[in-house]
Structures are given as structure tokens and as C-alpha cells.
Amino acid sequence: MKIFKRRRAIILIIPFLILLCSFIAIFTFQRAHYNKIIHQLSENHINKNDQQNINNEVLQQNVSEALQQNINNETLEQNDNNETLEQNVDNETLKYNNNININNNEVHQNNNDEVQQNDNKENQNDNTEVQQNANTEVQQNDNTEVQQNTNTEVQQQNDNTEVQQQNDNTEVQQQNDNTEVQQNTNTEVQQQNDSTEVQQNDNKEKQNDNTEVQKNNNDDNNNNKEGLQQQQNDDKKIITSLDYFIELRNQIELHSALWDSVFEREDILKFKNGISKYKNGLLQESSFMSQKHFKKNISGNKKMLATLHQDLYPWLYGHRYHSFQKMIESFNGKGIVICTGEKHFRYARSTIDALRNVINCTLPIEVFYAGNNDLSLENRNILSGYENVYLSDITTYFDNTIVDIEGWAIKPFAILASRFEEVILMDADVVYLHNPEDLFEEEGYLKVGTLFFKDRSLFPGPNNQIRWMKSWMSDPLFETSKLRFYNKQTIHEMESSTVVIHKIKTLTGLLAACKLNEKRIRSEVVYKKVHGDKETFWIGFDMARMHYNLNPTPMAFTGKCYKNKFCGHIGHLIHNKLYFWNGHLVRDKSKINNLKFIDFEGYYVEDRNIKWTDNLECFYFNKTLKEPTPFSTEEKDTLRIIIEREKTLHYIIPKKEEENKEENKKEENKEENKKEENKEENKEEENKKEENKEENKEEENKKEENKKENKEEDNKEEEKKEEKREEEKKMK
Numbered sequence: 001m002k003i004f005k006r007r008r009a010i011i012l013i014i015p016f017l018i019l020l021c022s023f024i025a026i027f028t029f030q031r032a033h034y035n036k037i038i039h040q041l042s043e044n045h046i047n048k049n050d051q052q053n054i055n056n057e058v059l060q061q062n063v064s065e066a067l068q069q070n071i072n073n074e075t076l077e078q079n080d081n082n083e084t085l086e087q088n089v090d091n092e093t094l095k096y097n098n099n100i101n102i103n104n105n106e107v108h109q110n111n112n113d114e115v116q117q118n119d120n121k122e123n124q125n126d127n128t129e130v131q132q133n134a135n136t137e138v139q140q141n142d143n144t145e146v147q148q149n150t151n152t153e154v155q156q157q158n159d160n161t162e163v164q165q166q167n168d169n170t171e172v173q174q175q176n177d178n179t180e181v182q183q184n185t186n187t188e189v190q191q192q193n194d195s196t197e198v199q200q201n202d203n204k205e206k207q208n209d210n211t212e213v214q215k216n217n218n219d220d221n222n223n224n225k226e227g228l229q230q231q232q233n234d235d236k237k238i239i240t241s242l243d244y245f246i247e248l249r250n251q252i253e254l255h256s257a258l259w260d261s262v263f264e265r266e267d268i269l270k271f272k273n274g275i276s277k278y279k280n281g282l283l284q285e286s287s288f289m290s291q292k293h294f295k296k297n298i299s300g301n302k303k304m305l306a307t308l309h310q311d312l313y314p315w316l317y318g319h320r321y322h323s324f325q326k327m328i329e330s331f332n333g334k335g336i337v338i339c340t341g342e343k344h345f346r347y348a349r350s351t352i353d354a355l356r357n358v359i360n361c362t363l364p365i366e367v368f369y370a371g372n373n374d375l376s377l378e379n380r381n382i383l384s385g386y387e388n389v390y391l392s393d394i395t396t397y398f399d400n401t402i403v404d405i406e407g408w409a410i411k412p413f414a415i416l417a418s419r420f421e422e423v424i425l426m427d428a429d430v431v432y433l434h435n436p437e438d439l440f441e442e443e444g445y446l447k448v449g450t451l452f453f454k455d456r457s458l459f460p461g462p463n464n465q466i467r468w469m470k471s472w473m474s475d476p477l478f479e480t481s482k483l484r485f486y487n488k489q490t491i492h493e494m495e496s497s498t499v500v501i502h503k504i505k506t507l508t509g510l511l512a513a514c515k516l517n518e519k520r521i522r523s524e525v526v527y528k529k530v531h532g533d534k535e536t537f538w539i540g541f542d543m544a545r546m547h548y549n550l551n552p553t554p555m556a557f558t559g560k561c562y563k564n565k566f567c568g569h570i571g572h573l574i575h576n577k578l579y580f581w582n583g584h585l586v587r588d589k590s591k592i593n594n595l596k597f598i599d600f601e602g603y604y605v606e607d608r609n610i611k612w613t614d615n616l617e618c619f620y621f622n623k624t625l626k627e628p629t630p631f632s633t634e635e636k637d638t639l640r641i642i643i644e645r646e647k648t649l650h651y652i653i654p655k656k657e658e659e660n661k662e663e664n665k666k667e668e669n670k671e672e673n674k675k676e677e678n679k680e681e682n683k684e685e686e687n688k689k690e691e692n693k694e695e696n697k698e699e700e701n702k703k704e705e706n707k708k709e710n711k712e713e714d715n716k717e718e719e720k721k722e723e724k725r726e727e728e729k730k731m732k
Contacts, residue, residue: 239524245472251312252515252543256508258305269505279421279504282328289324290317313511315399315518320417331503334440335364335420339394339410340428341374347584348428349379350651352386354642361435363424364388368414370405371395392417404519408532411496412513412540421504427497429584431642433635434577439500442574444549449502450509452537452550453572455495456557456606457484458616465491468529473542479550480542485535494550495570496534497582506546513540556581556629557610557619558603566628567618571603578603578635585643586652588617595653597646600639602628 260266263285268278288298288306310317321327336355340348348367355361367383369375371393380391394405397417405413415423424436445451466488473480480486485493503510516526516536526536541548551572558581559568571581586595604610609624631639646652 239520242471245525248515249472249543251308252508252512252540253545255305255308255312256544256546258301258308259508262301262305275502275504279328279331282504283325286324286328290322312515315402316511319399320397328504330419331421333364333420334422334437335366335418335424336361336436337366337368337414337418337420337423337425338428339368339414339425341369342376342379344428345375345379346652347589349383350584350646351426351428351430351432352383352389353645353649353651355432355436356386358638358641358645359432359435361432361437362388363437364390364420366390366392366418366420368392368394368410368417370410390419402518403514408527409517409519409522411499411533412510412517412536415499415501415503416510416514422502423500425496425499425501426580427582429589430497430580430582431584431639432580433631433638434579436498436580438579439498439574442500442549444551445500445502448547448549449505450541450548451500452494452548453498454484454551454553454555455490455492455534456555456570456612456616457490457492457608458612459491460489462488463491465529469539477542477545477547479548480538483538483550492531492534494534494538495555495582496532496537497570498572498580499537506541506548508544509541509546509548511540512544512546513537516540554606556603556605558600559618560599560601561621561628562618564621565613565618566604566621568598568600568603573605578631584652585646597643597653600631602630604628 263278263281265278268274268281271277288302289309291306292310316327317323321330338348338351352365355365365386365388367389369380369391383389384391394410394414394417398405398413403409403413411425415425422440424439426432426436439445439451442451466485469486476486483493484490501510513536516522516539517533522536530536530539538548538550551574553573556571556573556578557566557568558571558578559566567587569581569583571578573579583589585597587598589595604619604625609622610619611622612619
């Protein structure tokens with residue numbers, strides 16, 4: 001009976017398995033079809049002139065076919081509405097809309113008959129619907145045929161099982177009769193022998209089976225390891241190849257063009273309340289973006305956009321955000337984002353303390369860290385103790401097996417994951433002298449939704465970085481073509497200690513920047529060509545054809561004069577005000593056990609005459625450089641309060657270290673005093689020696705004088721004797 005039940009269950013499962021396989025085959029066929037279309041569109045984007053000729057031929061064919069068919073009034077009205085939307089789309093968007101059956105402005109200029117174009121679109125829609133219906137009918141017919149065959153097979157099998165069941169029953173009955181006779185004749189000893197023999201045979205069979213399974217498992221593991229290694233090597237070759245980046249650029253660009261056409265981004269943002277209307281449109285009309293199975297009434301553009309969106313950003317959904325709408329709903333208001341771990345915790349604490357208690361900035365602050373091991377619970381509680389400060393673990397937001405967020409890569413993902421719609425991303429070790437909230441009112445930010453800042457100009461001339469970028473960036477944005485990096489004047493264009501972004505307005509550009517910071521892309525390509533995350537912001541925005549705003553003022557190096565050098569940190573001016581610098585209050589953060597405050601004097605705005613030291617911490621003075629620009633009285637007062645507060649609270653330099661430093665200073669002063677006293681004593685001894693020398697000289701001089709006097713007296717006596725002799729001679 002058990003065998004019969006198993007066979008019956010297997011027979012019932014077979015048709016369901018057949019149906020499941022058919023559905024899987026249909027799904028894979030449709031997905032492969034969409035991937036082929038995307039690939040064709042990306043190839044067509046490279047050859048624009050050939051594409052226009054092909055589009056004209058297709059349009060002529062569609063016109064001839066449309067004249068032969070009847071057109072419904074409802075579809076004509078829909079096409080008229082589509083034409084009004086198409087006239088407001090950019091030239092770049094129109095190039096892609098040609099690929100997805102939307103006529104561009106160039107086609108409108110060549111074909112003035114709008115009715116024929118409407119007929120073309122309706123005809124194409126009708127053709128696609130007919131083709132889909134035909135496919136579904138064929139597929140249904142196939143399924144019905146398969147199901148009929150399976151039903152016949154099942155019926156035959158049921159008949160066979162009934163016959164077999166009857167035979168089995170008779171055999172079982174005969175066996176039962178035989179066994180009853182044998183049981184009466186067999187003895188207990190024979191039963192024991194039989195049982196031992198059976199057990200031994202079973203053990204041998206089990207051992208043989210285990211050895212065979214183990215061998216098969218080892219072979220499978222070796223094959224899997226070799227296959228995985230080969231696949232990883234192949235994937236690495238693909239990612240590092242030039243064709244991969246060209247394809248990636250085309251996909252991101254197509255994603256932005258489809259996005260603008262579906263959500264009408266640029267048309268809506270032209271209005272005064274455009275941002276709120278645009279956000280409401282994203283909330284109401286974006287349910288298809290994160291769906292895996294599309295409804296029948298979704299247009300071709302939406303299917304293409306959703307498919308491409310999920311292929312480019314597979315890490316986006318299924319963790320914190322289960323749909324595109326949930327992600328957009330989480331973006332609200334303005335705020336500051338700071339990323340920190342244990343290493344930079346002291347600076348993050350000092351920065352937050354200065355923003356709240358010195359600058360009086362009331363913007364909410366969200367602090368991101370990468371896992372529980374990155375920032376301790378104790379330090380998290382310290383930061384959350386400040387008013388309106390929130391702590392978030394970035395590893396819980398996205399699929400970390402793909403992005404593997406760590407180090408510099410946390411920055412763009414933290415902006416995307418933050419609860420704010422408008423974000424000021426700042427490093428943990430920045431020092432602000434003015435309220436950062438003012439950055440939201442900067443003119444360029446209000447226009448395009450971004451504010452980036454320049455880095456130093458270093459190592460001008462041809463380099464591998466610019467060669468790599470120009471090898472796949474064929475048509476840069478206007479602002480990109482004017483960059484120092486693009487024109488070989490520096491290998492560092494942007495620095496990311498502060499990045500201001502309006503997420504709703506520039507979402508496709510931000511997603512592209514995150515794409516460049518995925519684990520494999522950043523480690524195998526991007527970070528080998530550029531220094532960290534800095535350049536990925538404007539490169540990602542250029543890929544997405546999203547205009548960005550770079551602060552036109554060069555960086556302002558802030559610090560102090562040391563003999564023939566000026567040392568400090570990179571700062572930035574807005575409207576001739578020094579708003580912030582990166583590096584905090586100490587000279588060298590790497591010297592953890594010997595941190596020293598900088599006595600800031602002023603700043604220099606970068607020019608071409610500056611020559612940097614090897615460690616890039618200072619630059620040399622020359623004849624062309626004037627005196628540094630001093631801080632304003634307001635900036636001096638703010639900086640003085642920040643430093644005094646730091647010296648009393650000891651956030652950066654702990655109290656014990658300062659006490660040790662003070663004791664060391666006292667001992668050094670004592671030693672210096674002793675040295676000075678010894679020097680004075682030595683000087684006094686030297687003076688005494690010199691005085692003794694002078695006295696000795698005087699005594700020697702006196703002796704010499706006495707000798708001279710004695711000689712003179714002797715000479716006089718001799719003269720007298722000679723006179724006497726002469727007189728005696730005369731007398732004689």
C-alpha cells in the first residue's frame with residue numbers, strides 16, 4: 001500500500017511540475033528579450049547617425065502600415081497627450097526615446113504630419129499587443145497540449161497501477177501463506193543467524209555507500225571551487241575591461257533618460273512648487289520600479305526603466321527599503337550627516353559639540369557607522385546624548401554582500417540612506433566658523449541641487465587617470481569639460497569633506513555615484529584610478545547626465561607660518577567668508593600620542609605659484625606670496641571659544657595627556673633654567689679667568705716697565721762712569 005501511495009503522489013505532482021517549468025521558461029524568455037533590447041539600445045546610442053537613418057526607415061514603414069488600418073478615437077487622444085509631453089523632453093532624452101518607440105524632435109522636424117506619427121505609435125502598440133496575444137495564445141495552446149498529454153499519461157498509469165495492484169495483492173497473499181508455514185518450521189537459532197547476516201550486509205552496504213558519497217562530494221567541491229575561481233577571474237576581466245565601463249555608462253545614461261521621460265522630471269521642476277509635485281508624482285506613480293512581475297497595463301517605457309533600474313542597483317531593495325515608494329517616503333526635511341568609527345570618534349564628538357554649543361546650529365544630525373564593531377555602544381550613547389542626534393548602522397540598509405560598505409565608500413551610501421531630503425554630508429574632523437545651514441541658500445545649490453568643493457591643484461600634466469576617464473567618457477557635460485582634472489591641470493578635482501545634495505532633485509546622479517562605490521567596481525577599478533570616493537560624485541553625475549554645481553572659488557589653505565613655510569589644512573570660502581576647513585584643530589592627526597593645537601593665523605587662497613612640501617602639509621613662501629588673509633573679528637572669537645572649550649572638555653586631547661605634557665613642559669623648563677644657570681656660571685668663570693689674565697698681563701707689563709726702568713738706570717750709571725772716565729782722561 002505504501003508503494004501505491006507514493007506512486008499516486010508522484011503521478012499527481014508531475015503536471016504541476018510541468019506547469020512550473022513552463023512558467024519559468026516564459027519568464028526567462030521575457031527577461032532575455034528585455035536584455036537584448038537594452039543591449040541594442042546601448043549599441044544604437046554609440047552610432048547616432050546610423051540610428052537616425054534606421055528610425056526614418058522604420059517610421060516610413062509604420063506610416064504605410066498605419067494607413068491600411070483603422071484607428072480608434074481613444075488611442076488618438078492618448079497619443080496627442082503623449083506628443084505634448086514629448087515636446088518638453090531634452091535632446092538627450094529624445095535620443096533614447098527613439099529607441100523605445102517615442103519620436104524625437106529631429107523626427108518631428110523631418111516629418112511634419114503629426115497625424116501620421118500618431119498612427120505610427122498606435123500601429124506599433126497594436127502590433128506589440130497582437131504579438132503578445134499571439135505569444136500568449138501559442139503558449140496557452142502549448143500548455144493545453146502538454147496538459148492533455150499529461151492527463152492521458154496519468155490515466156494510463158492509473159490503469160496500469162490498478163492491474164499491478166491486483167497482481168501485487170495476489171503475490172502478497174501467497175507470500176503470507178508461505179511465511180506462516182516457514183515460521184512454524186524455522187527455529188530461533190536460524191532466525192538469529194539470519195538477522196546477524198542481514199545486519200553485516202547492511203553495514204557493508206552503508207560503508208560502501210558512504211565512501212562513494214564522500215568521493216562524489218569531494219569531486220563536486222573541487223569542481224565548484226574551480227568553477228567559482230574561473231567565474232571570478234572572468235568577472236574581474238569583464239569589470240576591468242574598457243567595454244564594461246562603456247556599457248555601464250550607456251546603461252546609467254539610458255536609465256536617466258527613461259526616468260526623465262516617465263516621471264517628467266525636468267518639466268515639473270520648472271514650476272515654483274515643482275519639487276513637491278515631483279516628489280508626489282514619484283510616490284504615486286513609481287510602484288512598478290521595484291516590482292519583479294509587471295502588470296499588463298504598464299507601458300514599454302516603464303518596463304524598460306524598472307528592468308534597468310533593478311539590474312543596475314540590485315542591492316537597493318529587500319533590506320531597509322522593500323519598495324521604491326518606501327525609500328522616497330523616508331526622505332524628509334534638511335539635516336547633517338556625519339560618518340564615523342572609533343578612530344574618528346573624538347573628532348565627531350568635538351564637531352557636534354561645537355555645532356550645538358558654539359555655532360548654535362539646530363539642524364538634526366544623523367551619525368552613520370558600519371556595524372557594531374565599527375563604533376562601540378558606549379560611544380554611540382555619548383553621541384545620541386546630544387539634542388536631535390540620531391545613530392544609524394549603514395550595513396542594515398542595503399545588500400552588504402554586494403556593496404560591502406567600509407572606509408571612504410560609506411559617504412555616498414550614507415547620503416542615500418539618510419532620513420533627510422536635503423543633506424549636508426560633513427567629515428567628522430571639520431571645523432565650521434559659520435552656520436552650515438547657510439549652504440542650503442547658495443545660488444548654485446538652489447539651481448541644480450548640489451554644492452561640491454575643489455581640492456588642491458597637484459601634479460599637472462598628462463596622467464593615467466585622465467586617459468582612463470576619457471577612454472569611456474565620450475560626451476562630457478559642459479561643467480565637466482571645464483574641470484581642471486579633465487584639462488590635465490591636476491589629478492585631484494574635488495574634496496568630499498563637505499558635500500551638499502538635494503536627494504529628490506538629483507536621485508539618479510546619487511545612485512550612479514553609489515554604483516561606482518560598489519565593492520568590486522571600487523576595489524578593482526575606480527579607487528585604482530582616482531583617490532577614494534571624492535571624484536565619484538561628479539563622475540557619477542556626469543554618467544547620469546545630471547548637472548552639478550562646483551564652488552568656483554579655489555580652496556583656502558588655513559593655518560600658521562613656520563619660518564619659511566605655511567602649514568595647516570584645506571578650507572573653503574563662500575562669498576568671501578571662511579566657512580570651514582578639514583583636519584580639525586591639530587596639526588597632524590596621525591600622531592595620536594603627540595597631538596598639538598595649531599595657532600591659526602589666517603589663510604591663503606590657492607594660486608599657481610604655491611609649491612607644496614613632500615608631505616603636502618605645508619607650502620613654501622616665495623616673493624610673489626603676500627601676507628596671509630587674517631580672520632575677521634567674528635571668526636577669531638568663534639575659533640577662540642571652540643579652542644577654549646576643547647581645552648576644558650578634552651574631547652580631542654585627553655586630560656591625562658595634557659597633564660603629562662604640562663609636566664613635561666615644566667621639566668623641560670627646569671632643565672632649560674638649569675642649563676641657563678650653568679651657562680651663566682660658566683660665563684662668570686670665563687669672565688674671572690679673563691680678569692685674571694688681564695691682571696697677569698698688567699703684572700707682566702709692570703715687570704717689563706721695571707725692567708725698562710732698571711735698564712735705564714743701568715744705562716745712566718754707565719753713562720756716568722763713562723763721563724768720569726772721560727773727565728779723568730782730560731785731567732790726565
